Amino acid sequence: MSFTTEPTTGRNGVVPPRPAIGAMPESDRHGLVEYRVIRRSGSVTAFDPSKIEVALTKAFLAVEGASAAASRRIHETVDELAAEIVANLTRRPPIGASLHIEDIQDQVELALMRGGHHKVARAFVLYREARARERLARQGGAAPAAPRFSVRQADGSLVPLDEARLAHLLAEAADGLDGVDPDAILAETRRNLYDGISEDELTLAPIMAARTLIEAEPNYSRASARLLLHRLRREVLSGLAGRPEEASAADMAARYAPALSAAIAKGIAAGRVDPELARFDLDRLGAAIDATRDLDFDYLGLQTLVDRYVLHDAGVRFELPQIFFMRVAMGLALREIDREGMAIAFYERLSTFRFMCSTPTLFNAGTCHAQLSSCFLTTVPDDLGGIFKSVKDNALLAKFSGGIGNDWTPVRGLGAHIRGTNGESQGVVPFLKVANDTAIAVNQGGKRKGAVCAYLETWHIDIEEFLDLRKNTGDDRRRTHDMNTANWVPDLFMERVAADDSWTLFSPDETPDLHDLYGPAFKAAYEAYEAKAARGEMRIARTVRAVELWRRMLTMLFETGHPWITFKDPCNIRSPQRHRGVVHSSNLCTEITLNTAADEVAVCNLGSVNLAAHVGPDGLDHAELADTVRVGMRMLDNVIDINFYTIPEARRSNLNHRPVGLGLMGFADALARMRVPYACEAAVRFADESMEAIAYHAISASVELAAERGRYPSFDGSLWSKGVLPIDSVELLAEARGTLDIDRSTTLDWPALRERVTTIGMRNSNTMAIAPTATISNICGVSQSIEPIFQNLYVKSNMSGDFTVVNAALVHDLKARGLWDEVMAADLKYYDGSLGEIDRVPDDLKALYATAFEIDARWLIEAAARRQKWIDQAQSLNLYLAVPSGKALDALYRLAFERGLKTTYYLRARAATSVEKSTLKGTDGRLNAVAPSPVAAAPAPACVLDDPTCEACQ
The missing domain is CATH 3.20.70.20 (Anaerobic Ribonucleotide-triphosphate Reductase Large Chain)
Structure with missing residues (x-):
């Protein structure tokens, strides 16, 4: 057996100790032997965890002596520490089952420091330094010669490592990225190489090397993504061709079109892709693919896409990112008259991250089971x-x-x-x-x-x-x-x-x-x-x-x-x-408010506008936003007719009312680009302005679809049919309550739109809902939904692994003021990603990049209230309290009620744990820095895969 499962995280964010190595079952001890240790020379030996116990014992004896009482205490302590170290090392080995000797020694240091054994840790550090000096002296004071490696090919043969090719790959990954040094990636890569390394491990080693550098320079996230793209291209192109194939990023301009046709054929043969996709003009669609958009991913987004979204056959992926986006676009254009034209229009919005469909749509569009609803x-x-x-x-x-x-x-x-x-x-x-x-x-x-x-x-x-x-x-x-x-x-x-x-x-x-x-x-x-x-x-x-x-x-x-x-x-x-009928509940993430009945299961189809892609220093680009919303609404409406319904009550409801939920993401990023802090009246006004624009264009798009395709069947008698738009229904609530303290101002031409709604009708009974967007915002590389910044530096854990997340905009601003250095990175880690306690950071940056727990939660409610007046459904609204109290909770939720909010979502307080204060280099979060958690470390909901928020809808 192999220790590859992820242990439960303890209260302090550290993997709890396993039983002592000697007390482990035989099968578990045998599993540890499967790991290999890469020595400094590049040679490989079997992993022997007992050596960790020996090293720890020697360190303790050197400091505490060898009395009987001390020996008993040392034995117990060493057992616990060794088990903890082995657990951390074997959670997610850097490459396959290979551990570098330096990584093992780093873990020993960290375990000693976290356990409070500071004198022993100091002795161990001094011992390592002394050994390093000894090695250097034996080599005559010169740096050791770089070891030469052989690579084991698929047929088992060994060939010399092509150093020039590796260097070229790293140079291509770093091209155009400020602050990214290919030599630094190469140096870190070489630490994870060994003689006889497999081709697969060789493609993974540079990725793991680059990602360890992200905390020092966020652009290494882009470099990591490009290296991952190389690995993915190798897998996909080889699988499609039936023989080993590789291609550089530059090569893909010519390779994507034939790869699209081959991937569609492969998917159909494997029973994964709808055969109808073969009837598209694939040459035309292939020519529309822009290969350069592959370079827009950061590492978290691309790894998420690769692990969970692109299609595979027997574990071998056959989709590249742009093929994935085109397949989704084709799946949504199946019933269009101009299928190719609309597929290209859909592809343009998806591949540029201006709009993103929800996770079920991305999973299943164009497949044989197109369940696209959220x-x-x-x-x-x-x-x-x-x-x-x-x-x-x-x-x-x-x-x-x-x-x-x-x-x-x-x-x-x-x-x-x-x-x-x-x-x-x-x-x-x-x-x-x-x-x-x-x-x-x-x-x-x-x-x-x-x-x-x-x-x-x-x-x-x-x-x-x-x-x-x-x-x-x-x-x-x-x-x-x-x-x-x-x-x-x-x-x-x-x-x-x-x-x-x-x-x-x-x-x-x-x-x-x-x-x-x-x-x-x-x-x-x-x-x-x-x-x-x-x-x-x-x-x-x-x-x-x-x-x-x-x-x-x-x-x-x-x-x-x-x-x-x-x-x-x-x-x-x-x-x-x-x-x-009556709205009897909301959904999994509290943003959907649709009628249910004995013979109807309400269904909603979701997608989100990337607000950050529609703003500049001067504010919102209304023309660009209108175009994105118009196309996005068409995609969502198409879902209803294409959708695979698993129960008849869902089909009946969806076809009768045709609800969709257009939402948004990247709100915090949009504010940052406009230099507007989240906790201020200007941010509240922007929440109002941006949601008014989205609402106006979403309703207008539904009217256009009604003119083209007809009204939804249950339109007559609706508030729409009476000329009561969402902004008008605020008065209905005020009348029912007797009072309602909410802003009613408008800026766009609502009378003209109201007239169009009543005369032409609506294609959709509901048009807007703001979902959490946890995963799709990762894909697009923007902040989630309407959330404030969680932390400016933290480690995010999901099914794809642990990812260092650094606020690139903050780093850019700090660099511009000469403030970004190793000390600043260390300070950010020490203060859990917050700037508030770092004296040398100017107040304007502290305000602009204030984190969720530094913002008075009342600002979140005020902004949400401004949005809610425009939305015909609701919004997933998380509330953050740094120091919760009964009084604070009571005031907060009463304010939400008084402002006319329909729903709230999670209440979050500061976790009992915090980001690992030691360097993330070499571990990239395997020591489990803690992502946002519900109050009092409550367990995550069943749908959470990407902390901090639910992703079931998005």
Whole structure:
């Protein structure tokens, strides 16, 4: 066996110690032998972990002596440290199963320092320095000659390493990148070479070398990506040709067109690509590919694309990045009249990162199972058959990458009467446990875990047990550790909280109409049931103090990260489709607000505009943005007709209402390019301006599609048909509440657009929703969604590995002022990516690059409120608190309610751990610097693969 699985991370961000090496099972000790150690001479020996124990023991004995008591203590300490070091070394070896002797010694140093054994660590450092001087003296004071290596080819033969070719490859990777030194990459690469290295390992070694330099110069991320491209080109071109093939970046201008045709043929033969794609004019599409766009990736984005998106056959990839984008574009243009013309238009927006489709669309467009939709919302009925059908539907929807929101409110509560058996219900919780386990079982082909969020209204009798679902204590049979949860909160409850009044809990089998009511109608019915309960006429009812329940909701949110706080009334009062039913929940990431019913599963199709690609120093480029939104909306509308539906209720709903969710990403990057700090009124105004522009062009594009293709079937009777646009529906909410403190200003020609909507109609019932965009923003190399900067320097962990992330814009500004050096990099690590405590950084840069926990969370809500007035659905809004308190949480969520927000998402506080203070060089995060985490280190949701935010929708 081989130690290649990733151990659980401990509280301090360090992999917890394994059992002592000698106490390991024989199979585990045998697995360690599979690793090799590269000596300084370039020779290779088997990895012997016992030598680590010997070295540690000698170091401790040299410092602490050899008394009996000391020996016992040293033995125990060495066992723990050695196990920790081996675990860190074998998490993700730098190349295949090869470990460099210097890396091993670095890990020993780090383990000693982290364990607080500073005197021993100092002795070990001095010992290493002394040995280095001895080696140099033996060589007569001259640097050792570089060892010569042989490369083992696929047929087993050995050939000399082509040093000139390696140097040329590194020079090509560094070309045009400021601050990137190919010699530095070469020096680091040589440390990971050994005699007899395989061709595959040889292509990986420069990548691993370049990525260790990213923390000192962000452009090494681009260099790493170019080296990864070389490795990918070798794999893809060789596979397509059936013989070893290589090509440089310059060669791809001529190679891409034939590679596209070969990749489509390969995919069809493998059963992965829709045969209809072969009917396109592939010569025309191949000629439209721009090979230079391969160079726009950074390392995190390209590695993510390579690992999880490009298609493969039997583990061998047959798509290059531009083939991938063209295949997605072709898959979305299948039903266009001018298929080639539209495919090229779609390709242009995708490959330039101006617009990006959601993850399910990228996964499946143009394949044989084109499930392209992102989010599904269901209502679970109150009968056994319906409950288990809903669980089955979850599995079917999750199978092809859908994120799911379940409305569980109709299910009767604990103790409610069951007429069929004359027994008592066990409530909703046991069924939630089943849904939780189903989400784990269906992992979307290993691409990511099944992802589900359960919603429950605040008046449900089981609400208090619902709040406890994510706790790590209590009866585990009534816990759902992998499923997200969210409160669906009526306005009336918030009014009772404000008034410090009572709140009554009911079982929905006795109050069935409450589920479908909102606003004044809900209040009237609810108060009637309260009066009935006061007369003793309700079988199940319990009265609590509203403020106490609210505090418990916030306490659980603080302790476990769940349930999220979402608001029922604004979601329904402002819904364009309220003539066709009720919004009973949101989705997995709280940005979708669509109707559900017994015969309809709501479906939404997502994509995001890269706002950073549409701004310059002078602000927003409205013309460019309008073009991107117009094409993006067409792509999203096409999803509805092309889509593969796994259950009929989803197909019925999607074709009847045709909702889409156009969102945005790169908001923080856009602000930085305009030199606007996130925490200021100018940023709030830009949130308003940019969302108004997106809304205007999205609605206009839907009108254009309606003129070309027809209105959506359920248009008549909608708010759209009455000339009530999202900005107008703000007044409906204000009327229902009696007051609403929100800005209503506009700048564009809304009367003219309103007239077009009412006369021509809309192609889509819903047009906008801001999703988290965790993965697609990585691909595009921009900040996620509407998030502020998390940290300016940190290590990000996902399924593709650990990645050093440095804010390149900040480094550019620091360089311009002569402030970027090793000391600054070290300071950034020490202060967890924050500039606030670094005295020599000017205040204007501190404000411009303030991190999420340095920003007053009220700025996030104010900006979100300005966006919400334009959006017909909602937005995934994370809130950050550096020092959470009950008072702060209460004020924050009451402000969200008062500003008319429909939903909120995660509450995040500073993690208990922080970025590894030692150098990342040589480990690139394998020591597990911590990415953002929910409050109190709550476990990540089932859909999270890329911290800090959910990616199920994007």
